[in-house]
Amino acid sequence: MGQVTIRDVAKAARVSPATVSRVLNTSENVSSDLRERVLAAVQELGYHPNSQARSLRTRATTVLGVIISDITNPFFTSMVRGAEDVANKAGFSVVLANADEDLDKERRYLEVAAAEQMAGVLLSPASATETRVDVLIERGIPVVTIDRQLKTADIDRVTVNNHRAAKEATLHLVEQGCRRIGFIAGRLSTTTGAGRLAGHKAGLKEAGLPLDPELVVSGDFRIDGGREAARRLLKLEDRPDGMFASNNLMTIGAIDALDQSGVRFPDDIALVGFDDMMPSLVLRSTITTIGQPTYEIGQRATELLLRRVLGETFPSRHIVLPATLKVRDSSLRRA
Amino acid sequence: MGQVTIRDVAKAARVSPATVSRVLNTSENVSSDLRERVLAAVQELGYHPNSQARSLRTRATTVLGVIISDITNPFFTSMVRGAEDVANKAGFSVVLANADEDLDKERRYLEVAAAEQMAGVLLSPASATETRVDVLIERGIPVVTIDRQLKTADIDRVTVNNHRAAKEATLHLVEQGCRRIGFIAGRLSTTTGAGRLAGHKAGLKEAGLPLDPELVVSGDFRIDGGREAARRLLKLEDRPDGMFASNNLMTIGAIDALDQSGVRFPDDIALVGFDDMMPSLVLRSTITTIGQPTYEIGQRATELLLRRVLGETFPSRHIVLPATLKVRDSSLRRA
DNA sequence: CTGAAAGCGCTAACAT
DNA sequence: ATGTTAGCGCTTTCAG
Numbered sequence: 001m002g003q004v005t006i007r008d009v010a011k012a013a014r015v016s017p018a019t020v021s022r023v024l025n026t027s028e029n030v031s032s033d034l035r036e037r038v039l040a041a042v043q044e045l046g047y048h049p050n051s052q053a054r055s056l057r058t059r060a061t062t063v064l065g066v067i068i069s070d071i072t073n074p075f076f077t078s079m080v081r082g083a084e085d086v087a088n089k090a091g092f093s094v095v096l097a098n099a100d101e102d103l104d105k106e107r108r109y110l111e112v113a114a115a116e117q118m119a120g121v122l123l124s125p126a127s128a129t130e131t132r133v134d135v136l137i138e139r140g141i142p143v144v145t146i147d148r149q150l151k152t153a154d155i156d157r158v159t160v161n162n163h164r165a166a167k168e169a170t171l172h173l174v175e176q177g178c179r180r181i182g183f184i185a186g187r188l189s190t191t192t193g194a195g196r197l198a199g200h201k202a203g204l205k206e207a208g209l210p211l212d213p214e215l216v217v218s219g220d221f222r223i224d225g226g227r228e229a230a231r232r233l234l235k236l237e238d239r240p241d242g243m244f245a246s247n248n249l250m251t252i253g254a255i256d257a258l259d260q261s262g263v264r265f266p267d268d269i270a271l272v273g274f275d276d277m278m279p280s281l282v283l284r285s286t287i288t289t290i291g292q293p294t295y296e297i298g299q300r301a302t303e304l305l306l307r308r309v310l311g312e313t314f315p316s317r318h319i320v321l322p323a324t325l326k327v328r329d330s331s332l333r334r335a
Numbered sequence: 336m337g338q339v340t341i342r343d344v345a346k347a348a349r350v351s352p353a354t355v356s357r358v359l360n361t362s363e364n365v366s367s368d369l370r371e372r373v374l375a376a377v378q379e380l381g382y383h384p385n386s387q388a389r390s391l392r393t394r395a396t397t398v399l400g401v402i403i404s405d406i407t408n409p410f411f412t413s414m415v416r417g418a419e420d421v422a423n424k425a426g427f428s429v430v431l432a433n434a435d436e437d438l439d440k441e442r443r444y445l446e447v448a449a450a451e452q453m454a455g456v457l458l459s460p461a462s463a464t465e466t467r468v469d470v471l472i473e474r475g476i477p478v479v480t481i482d483r484q485l486k487t488a489d490i491d492r493v494t495v496n497n498h499r500a501a502k503e504a505t506l507h508l509v510e511q512g513c514r515r516i517g518f519i520a521g522r523l524s525t526t527t528g529a530g531r532l533a534g535h536k537a538g539l540k541e542a543g544l545p546l547d548p549e550l551v552v553s554g555d556f557r558i559d560g561g562r563e564a565a566r567r568l569l570k571l572e573d574r575p576d577g578m579f580a581s582n583n584l585m586t587i588g589a590i591d592a593l594d595q596s597g598v599r600f601p602d603d604i605a606l607v608g609f610d611d612m613m614p615s616l617v618l619r620s621t622i623t624t625i626g627q628p629t630y631e632i633g634q635r636a637t638e639l640l641l642r643r644v645l646g647e648t649f650p651s652r653h654i655v656l657p658a659t660l661k662v663r664d665s666s667l668r669r670a
Numbered sequence: 671c672t673g674a675a676a677g678c679g680c681t682a683a684c685a686t
Numbered sequence: 687a688t689g690t691t692a693g694c695g696c697t698t699t700c701a702g
Contacts (some may be wrong), residue, residue, distance in 0.1 A: 680687095686689080
């Protein structure tokens with residue numbers, strides 16, 4: 001029951017613990033005779049090194065932490081795949097934590113990452129101004145933010161060009177004849193949420209349309225929030241003729257609200273969403289969305305992170321990947 | 336840059352490391368004078384205990400591992416929520432790992448969990464017969480399987496009654512007039528995949544219908560697999576009049592295939608899925624599914640796990656939660 | 671109530 | 687090429 005330690009193996013193989021360690025870690029300076037005895041003992045006893053003891057000694061782990069803001073959001077889960085693939089190839093494992101858009105939970109997990117001495121951390125911060133990564137930085141644990149940026153620290157980040165993409169989507173709706181576009185905003189405390197709203201406003205401005213404050217409703221990046229926001233927009237006296245939901249979950253909520261209210265798209269209202277969605281959902285009537293290269297975001301961020309983990313130093317880098325408008329039926333006016 | 340250790344705090348507070356430890360861990364036997372000095376020093380220096388060193392010493396952690404077979408599957412992510420809520424309430428953190436239905440990846444993560452001395456592990460095994468949890472058991476780390484069971488170890492598990500639910504769904508399709516039901520099976524190496532197929536067969540038998548082997552196609556629990564399986568079923572000379580996809584992702588794939596082939600449900604074919612799905616997806620035409628209490632599965636499994644973690648011993652337990660058929664439009668024949 | 675000292679399992683510097 | 691020794695940061699006897 002008690003753990004099998006390196007001493008047990010050493011004893012069984014009639015060598016010193018140091019030799020066992022050498023066999024297991026370096027490939028040098030061990031005679032093949034002893035090496036075999038050690039390996040046999042390891043096998044026999046079912047020895048597995050205790051990684052806590054090891055990393056206490058070496059001050060190094062091969063575990064990367066990924067702290068995401070909503071584990072139920074397919075956007076993030078796809079990104080995680082990209083991260084895992086790159087990490088695994090380099091011999092690192094990836095563990096995830098779900099901060100749930102909650103600053104407290106997030107802080108707890110940042111502390112877990114620090115306490116567990118993780119090699120590096122990928123983070124989609126719950127807030128650009130409130131989230132602090134000092135716990136990690138102080139300990140020399142590199143951090144790369146994904147999807148969102150941090151104003152409290154100058155660190156590597158991988159995002160898409162939210163401003164530009166949102167502007168493009170808004171101009172597309174205008175082109176389709178929309179004059180009153182309801183905008184379902186995400187959490188404005190994130191750079192992503194704020195950037196998309198800013199892009200939308202820029203689009204309106206360029207199109208010479210006024211910004212009616214009642215057309216901007218927050219949906220908190222969640223399905224329920226999107227549904228609620230869409231309902232509120234539909235109740236307006238001067239009902240919008242277009243709707244732009246600024247992430248995937250809120251788009252789903254909006255569609256739900258539209259269905260329940262019997263409002264049809266694109267006939268009654270032109271609809272644009274953000275992020276790619278599950279195939280059937282898009283197929284439903286094929287929904288115009290801004291697609292993001294989620295898998296690649298995870299990959300690139302992890303590549304960056306691993307370079308830091310392996311000791312490279314360079315000025316903090318910002319990788320911006322393209323988000324592109326994919327026009328489908330939901331926003332195309334027949335006219 | 337170097338880590339702040341308990342010695343630094345001790346020095347700053349002019350006490351011994353032992354006293355710092357006492358302040359931080361037990362609430363006894365420390366004069367309030369020293370206690371304050373210590374707390375102040377902790378604050379000042381930004382000290383965070385090194386959990387590896389701690390658990391190396393105490394042989395105990397407060398981190399639970401959750402190893403799931405597909406992180407992009409909403410079924411699992413919802414379950415994780417339930418697990419987190421229970422764990423957090425008890426002062427435990429939860430980290431996730433994505434085994435991706437891959438035995439190798441799964442084994443690696445089981446080893447990580449062992450090496451990191453996690454307090455306990457929740458696992459949805461990739462295979463009932465190939466997955467081995469000995470690495471954990473040997474070290475006294477309790478394991479509870481979720482959604483699926485293990486034939487290689489007699490341990491706690493939380494599942495739904497797949498057999499019964501699948502049988503019910505099949506009988507429902509028969510009731511709707513279906514005579515040739517295409518069954519999209521999951522990975523038969525899992526108890527879940529096998530159980531649902533068995534339930535389907537039992538349903539056919541009870542209805543007095545023959546089992547045509549060409550009507551059972553494997554979809555591997557994935558969207559692509561489901562799409563492919565549905566396509567194959569639709570190409571059959573004697574086309575099925577009903578279709579039963581035995582998990583959520585395969586249902587999505589199946590819907591996709593149906594759409595692309597111009598086959599409509601329930602008009603051309605009656606459709607039943609497994610697992611609840613995102614609201615909009617269900618609303619699409621409202622799809623008949625077997626709903627599972629995913630959140631509760633996570634909760635109950637974690638409760639069980641924590642009892643083991645805290646040292647309770649009892650015979651291995653099997654909690655079976657109800658999965659219930661929710662009849663909606665997709666399977667209802669007009670006739 | 672507080673401190674000194676030992677040791678968790680491991681690796682790395684130093685001997686041999 | 688191998689063993690001995692020290693020590694990573696922490697907690698926990700054991701003294702005082």
